[in-house]
Amino acid sequence: MLTTPPRRTGRASRSASELAFDALRNEILRGELAPGERLSEPDVSARLNVSRTPVREAFQQLESEGLAVRQQGRLVVAGLTITEATNIHLIRLSLEKLAIRQAMAGDRKKLARQLEKTLHDMRYELLGGDTMAAVDAARAFHETIYRMTNNEMLERFLIQVYNRVDQYRFSSSGQGPPRLHHTDEEHERIIAAVRDGDVGTAENEIASHLQRAHEFLISAMSKEQTA
Template identity: 35%
Template sequence: MAQKDAHAMILDAIDRGEFSPGDRLVESELADRFGVSRTPVREALQRLETQSVLVRDGRSLIVATLSHDQMAELYAVRTELEALAARLAAQHAAREEISVLRQMVEEDAALIGDANALARANRRFHGQIHLASHNRYLIQQLGMVHRSMALMATTSLAAEGRGPAALGEHQAIVEAIAARDGDAAADALRQHLSLAFETRLREEARKI
């Protein structure tokens, strides 16, 4: 099994919530879990540490937790990159890609009430916009940003009322892309992420 496969499997497990911020990752346990030898797992863990997905806690490696400032910085970068993706999608998305985005919004309505399923659907929706931008370098950068988003322990979509509101915002983004209005698509995306960030901040404040 190649190193990149072990790396991808660990990242995917973090992204799906199987490993949460603060969880300790043990080389031998991961090798058994994924059915690979310990060498590629060891190399993957080292790579994830250099990418700040994992951090040291004594001799152990644990899944990193984002501080308040890190979360704010991440949203600032994500917002501008995603807005650019929406703008480019309005210019370059194929008719079929827009149709898929519309279908996603319609189908995701059935997931309201299941925050985890809605969060997975949300990642797919945003990923589809990234692809519709048809800019490989932007897609690469957004992939790195979304990998860091997995380090947030909870989804903003778990907040009461956020699911239906988010889907309405998704609809506005899609309609702007379909209208080939890059400015409106970028603005709709920025507004969507601003509201998501505000929701997350309120939820975090309740824990204090």
């Protein structure tokens, strides 16, 4: 599972908080901790076998990345409504078009090579039947783009956007092999535009890809809410 790069401070408690954060984030994104489920310091501390201070720090990081929220004084796993998902999609659309434009202004050949690697990884995992790993590789495609912008603020915003929808992408039927095969084709078209240096086409392909992914997500969420 891809995670936010750990911050190095040299303190043992910080290292423990990073481990706790990564463990909780993975559990949330994979649906092991459901939306609305309470996060308790004593329970998580005992389960992860760490003290409460790093757990408290991990909770703060979960809040800052939009994975947990306060409700009536309690910290719970964040949920997502269809309206919120649609609003997030509109924000993501603008941010990712900006990201591909800025990334292509840099080392375009390196960008294309790294995107090709994520596409290869996704195909490998799909052939092996590991859908979760394939979804990881699909997210790595987008992470590659925003990290090559060298725009830390943009990267931070996009990480928050991904965290808000990824728990549904992992758990919903809309992100299974059929959707991932379409993702393969869409990513390949984006890479072709990057190789050609065609920024306008790259932006259009990104927008088209995100719109299709959003439609699949909304369809899956609707089915889950009516099940």
